[in-house]
Structures are given as C-alpha cells and as structure tokens.
Amino acid sequence: MSVLAVSISTVALAEIGDKTQLLSLLLASCYRKPVPIIAAIFFATILNHALAAWLGVVVADYISPDILKWVVAASFLAVAAWVLVPDKLDDESCSTGRSPFIASFVAFFIAEIGDKTQIATSILGARYADALMWVVVGTTIGMLLANVPVVVIGKLSADKLPLTWIRRITSLLFVGLAIASVMYA
Numbered sequence: 503m504s505v506l507a508v509s510i511s512t513v514a515l516a517e518i519g520d521k522t523q524l525l526s527l528l529l530a531s532c533y534r535k536p537v538p539i540i541a542a543i544f545f546a547t548i549l550n551h552a553l554a555a556w557l558g559v560v561v562a563d564y565i566s567p568d569i570l571k572w573v574v575a576a577s578f579l580a581v582a583a584w585v586l587v588p589d590k591l592d593d594e595s596c597s598t599g600r601s602p603f604i605a606s607f608v609a610f611f612i613a614e615i616g617d618k619t620q621i622a623t624s625i626l627g628a629r630y631a632d633a634l635m636w637v638v639v640g641t642t643i644g645m646l647l648a649n650v651p652v653v654v655i656g657k658l659s660a661d662k663l664p665l666t667w668i669r670r671i672t673s674l675l676f677v678g679l680a681i682a683s684v685m686y687a
C-alpha cells in the first residue's frame with residue numbers, strides 16, 4: 503500500500519468519534535459557516551501534522567531500523583486501544599464574537615495537540631521519513647475526509663452513528679497496521 507493511502511486511511515479511521523470531529527460538529531453548529539471552518543481545519547491540520555511528522559523523523563534518526571519497526575508496531579497497538587475510548591469535548595460553549603476561521607483554526611490546532619491522529623502522524627513520519635510530504639498530505643486528506651462531512655451536515659447528531667462498532671472495527675484495522683509494520687518493514 504502506498505504511503506499516501508496508508509496515511510489517509512490511518513488518520514481518517516482514527517478520527518472517527520475523535521474530539522476534533524466533535525469539535526467540527528460544535529463549530530458548525532455555532533458558526534453555521536462551513537467554508538471558513540473547513541479552511542481552518544485544513545490549515546491547522548497541515549501545520550500540526552507537518553510538525554508531528556517532522557518530530558517522528560527526528561525521533562527515528564536516533565533509533566535503529568529494527569527497533570523502530572517494533573516501536574511503530576507498539577504505537578499502532580496503543581492507538582488501537584486508544585481508539586476504543588470515546589472522546590468528549592471539555593468545553594461545549596461557543597463564542598460567536600470571533601471570526602469563524604480564526605476561532606476554528608486555534609481550537610482545531612490546540613485540540614489536535616497530543617491527539618491520537620497527531621501521534622499516528624508522528625508514527626507515520628518516523629516510518630516513512632523518505633516520503634514525509636506524502637505523510638502530511640495523506641494525513642491532512644484523512645482529517646478532511648473525516649471532518650468535512652461533519653461540518654457540512656453540521657446539524658445531524660453524532661449519537662445516531664454506531665460509534666461503538668466503528669471504534670471496534672477501527673481498532674482492528676490498527677492491529678492490522680501493527681502486524682503489517684512488523685512483517686513488511
């Protein structure tokens with residue numbers, strides 16, 4: 503599978519039910535302006551994931567390829583477990599006095615710090631250091647695939663989705679990625 507495809511699928515799957523997806527729903531319902539919110543998600547993700555992927559490369563420079571293979575596999579297994587834990591927004595208030603773009607950019611960038619999709623991006627950056635641009639492009643596309651529909655639809659309730667089953671299937675896919683990273687590294 504190509505670096506781009508792995509990056510897209512990893513982040514798109516990890517984002518399902520994530521706090522940044524819930525944030526997207528909140529921002530859409532607060533501001534009701536999907537274009538600046540989507541633009542903010544795009545730019546915040548590029549910046550955040552470029553930094554995360556670069557950090558993954560820096561860490562990978564200090565680890566031997568054999569050890570890196572096991573670190574990547576263990577990290578995918580950790581994300582597989584993490585994805586099973588539902589996220590909740592800490593602050594569900596919204597300030598409509600700010601620009602939808604700026605509010606969304608800042609909120610999304612901060613919410614993504616330390617998030618499972620950011621960690622997955624760091625792992626992918628470490629694994630595919632020679633294709634870092636494709637990792638960032640792929641993880642950004644994955645983030646948009648998961649969040650743009652939420653912003654556009656905006657008013658539909660996330661409670662209607664079978665998130666428990668989606669999380670379980672996503673977790674199994676991360677286990678598969680862990681196995682593949684050991685077998686094909």
